[in-house]
Amino acid sequence: MLVGIGFDIHEHSENSELYLAGLKLEGVGFKAHSDGDIILHALCDALLGSVGKKDIGYYFPSNLKTPENISSLKILEKVLSVIEYPSLKINNIDIIFISQVINVSKSRDKIIENLANLLDINSSKINIKGKTTDNLGIIGNQSASSCQVIISLTNA
Numbered sequence: 425m426l427v428g429i430g431f432d433i434h435e436h437s438e439n440s441e442l443y444l445a446g447l448k449l450e451g452v453g454f455k456a457h458s459d460g461d462i463i464l465h466a467l468c469d470a471l472l473g474s475v476g477k478k479d480i481g482y483y484f485p486s487n488l489k490t491p492e493n494i495s496s497l498k499i500l501e502k503v504l505s506v507i508e509y510p511s512l513k514i515n516n517i518d519i520i521f522i523s524q525v526i527n528v529s530k531s532r533d534k535i536i537e538n539l540a541n542l543l544d545i546n547s548s549k550i551n552i553k554g555k556t557t558d559n560l561g562i563i564g565n566q567s568a569s570s571c572q573v574i575i576s577l578t579n580a
């Protein structure tokens with residue numbers, strides 16, 4: 425069995441559209457070199473970690489080598505190719521979405537359905553937990569939101 429863990433955090437920006445799990449959603453987006461999709465970024469790092477293939481910054485550095493405002497769907501596509509995704513089978517994915525700005529439970533079904541489509545797995549294998557920080561710190565003061573992902577896979 426393989427296990428990978430991923431983490432991401434971005435600062436909110438009133439001027440940015442909100443992208444989560446590859447979906448454009450209603451709400452305040454993130455300041456980022458890419459589209460700032462913290463769920464896909466944490467997921468990509470978990471996928472890379474599960475097979476020992478470094479991190480998304482290695483393949484997509486936050487500089488001019490990576491196209492500005494790149495869709496995180498492109499990043500996921502590359503990651504799935506790097507990890508030779510067809511040779512793997514996902515057991516389950518557990519996600520913690522930590523925010524005082526976005527109530528992820530309102531979009532939970534849509535997010536799970538889209539992730540299941542993107543990864544070609546059954547939606548029952550994906551769980552999302554929404555958390556706040558009880559108003560503590562940069563997440564609590566609504567400056568930033570964060571995401572953690574853990575994933576379990578086996579070789580297909």
Ligand SMILES: [Zn+2]
Nearest residue numbers: 432460462465
């Ligand atoms: Zn990110």
